[in-house]
Amino acid sequence: MKKIQAKFFYGLFIPIILCVSGQSNKLFAQKIEVGAGLGAFNYKGDISPSFKFRFFKPGGSLFFRYNPNQALSLRAEIAAGLIGAEDRFSKDPVQVQRNLSFRTRITEASAVAEYNFLDFQEKRFAVNWTPYVFGGLGISKFKPDVVTDSYKTSSLVLPYGVGIKYQIKRPWNIGLEYGTRKTFSDYYDNLGGDPKSTVQLEQGDPSKKDTYYYIRLSISYTFYRIVCP
Secondary structure (H helix, E strand, O other), X not given: OHHHHHHHHHHHHHHHHHHHHHHHHHHHHOOEEEEEEEXXXXXXXXOOOOOOHHHOEEEEEEEEEEOOOOOEEEEEEEEEEEEEEEHHHOOOHHHHHHOOEEEEEEEEEEEEEEEEOOOOXXXXXXXXXXXXXXXXXXXXXXXXXXXXXXXXXXXXXXXXXXXXXXXXXXXXXXXXXXXXXXXXXXXXXXXXXXXXXXXXXXOOOOOOOOEEEEEEEEEEEEOOOOOOO
């Protein structure tokens, strides 16, 4: 009789315990999102003092997003791509005469917080979309194709920007994002630091650090689990 009672107890309560545990994992899993982005980098610095669309270069990224609630998302991302510019496209005759150009490979790791302006609901039939702003901290490694001086090829960066995300069909989401990276280096374009001569054609502007931008389209997957009956 005791063996029958024991079997009945385990047969009744173990599935319930597993179900509750599974439900807990489901709630946690709904907060986890992984994705990839494809887009382009741009640059502003000594060789391109203003933003120019012609200097967009290809880039891409992988990211992990944790959504603790509807208003806040935390994201870790690794991005890589190219930046570059050419003096010959400038309207400044001094730059045109200088005729410098560069191309630099960038690898960036960052952690940012996103603030969602709308409630990004996790309901099966809800229209899930929201614009957001983001900001955080990162580190950038860069490697110009041509190096003419000795300098540090990494920098802290401050990524910030805006975006919009939309759940096209559960569990898939798409997004569009535009972000600025404020750097603490003047050497992304291989032209920085204090002037080494009085010849204007050989000088940059040491008072301004380089800046680069990243715009991307992304697709991401949110992890869900089956609800126990």
